[in-house]
Amino acid sequence: MIIGDALYGHFEIEEVLEQLILSDEVQRLKDVHMAGPAYLQNPAWDETRYEHSLGVMLLIRKLGGTLEEQIAGLLHDISHTAFSHVIDLALENEADDYHEKIKADLIEHSAIPKLLSTYGYDYEQLLFDDQKWTLLEQEAPLLCCDRLDYTLREVHRYFEVPLYEIQSFIEDIQIIEGKIALKSVDWAVWFIDQYRKVVIDFFYDPRNICSYEWMAQIIRQGLADQALTMADLMVTDTAFIEKIKLINSESIQILLSRLEAPVSCVVCTSEENYDIYQKKKTRIVDPVLIIDGQLLPVSTVSDEAKVKVAKLRSDSERGIYLKFI
Template sequence: MIVHDVLYGSYEVEEVLATLILSKEMQRLKDVHMAGPAFLINSTWNETRYEHSIGVMLLIRKLGGTVKEQIAGLLHDVSHTAFSHVIDMALLNKSDDYHEQIKAQWIEESAIPGLLKQYEFDYRQILFDDEQWELLERKAPLLCCDRIDYTLREVYRYFSVPLQEIQCFLKSIKIIENQIVLESIDQANWFIEQYRKIVIDFFYDPQNICSYEWMSKAIQIGLASKDITRADLMMTDSAFLKKLKSAGSTEIRQLLMKMDRPPKYSICSSEEDYDIQQKKKIRFVDPLVRLSDKIVSVSTVSKTAKIKIDKLLDDSKKGIFLKVE
């Protein structure tokens, strides 16, 4: 199988990866949107978990990762629920990791163990500890393929960042002592700027905020009334939305109708009267850079980087307050 990606190019992948890509578990992710329910308000926010998962796999490959790590990268988001992280808000799960909490059980009950067994791979060893894969997953503020891919993919798609800039950044990546290290302070500062566009400008876009508010409330009502179950959350976005709409709840119907058009809103301070207040999970990056014979966090050698990171953290801690008409 030849796999094509706008960011990383085309690669011929091993049969095990091709088999997993064509599995129903991976194909489901073609209708699970990264932006969650915001897609219902703004149809251009249409990146899917499938695209991101393919991207993570290919980036790991590009950086020299093993087939096992590519498998882990391909399947790292396979247990995401419909509309991605909206379930975390519905369940008041501030760690944003519901898909990780259910991952092991969901995989055990899927076809994935059998598919991997055909190629003599142990699914437990590969899939149940992503942190063993040092390209795939690193704790913030370090860079990892997961964090890099969704940032690059979304700034390219939603903020029109030129592909040439993205390619320059990718060329600056080096793997040193199993860590993702950038060759220049300029590239590190560039990535911090791109990351801010996603975690502040995009995640806190009022359309995003409103969609999460309304969909999470609809899910809470549906779960409480037993019109939907947690098992239903493993449907595609389209199937789950159809199930929600068929619940017969006037309150759910009214909440979903709000997403038929962009909301009218104003951003206000916490001291003012507001309708919606949200604080997302704190996310920031502080890339490693190579300077002559040493590797350091860019914030320790660049005042510009330190200021950018501090501003991102400050804005994240404040969250957003909206007045909606």
């Protein structure tokens, strides 16, 4: 099977990866949007967990990762609920890790263990500790294939960053001691700028914020009224919307209609009267550089990078206040 990706090129993959991709569990991710319900506000925000999962797998492959780590990369988001991280807002889970909490249980009750066993793999060894895969996952502010893929994919699609820039950035990557490092200060600063576009400009776009707020309210109320169960969230976005449409609740139907209508609001300060306040998980990056054989955060060798990282942190920690007009 040959897999093609706009960012990374074409690859012929092993049969185990092919069969995992064709599994119901991975195919479901074709209708689970990365930006949650934001695509209801802007249909162009249509990136899916499926695209991202294949992208992470292929980037690991491109950077020399093992087949086992590619499998872990492909399946790292397998337990995301409908509308992705909106469940974390609904449950007031500031760690944004609900999908990680349910991952083991979901996998154990799926066809994945048997499929992996057919090819000689132990699913617990591969899938229950993503931190063991150093290309796939690293604690912020380090780079990892998960963080790289959604950033590069979204700035290309939503901010028109050209492919040649993205590919030139990837060429600057070097793997040192199992970690993703960069050779150039310029490319490290470039990535900080791209990451900001995603986690500040995009994540805090008022349409994104409002869509999350209203869908979270729907889920919260549906669960409280027992019109929804947590199991109802383990479907696709489309199926979950259809489920919501059948709920006999005027307030839920009003919220659903808001999701599909244009948002009219302004950003305000905390001192002003506001209708929505939302703070997402604090997200920063500080790529490491290879300097004289050492790995050093770019913020320690570049004043420009130091300022950008500090600004990214402060803006991410502040959150956003919105007032409807």
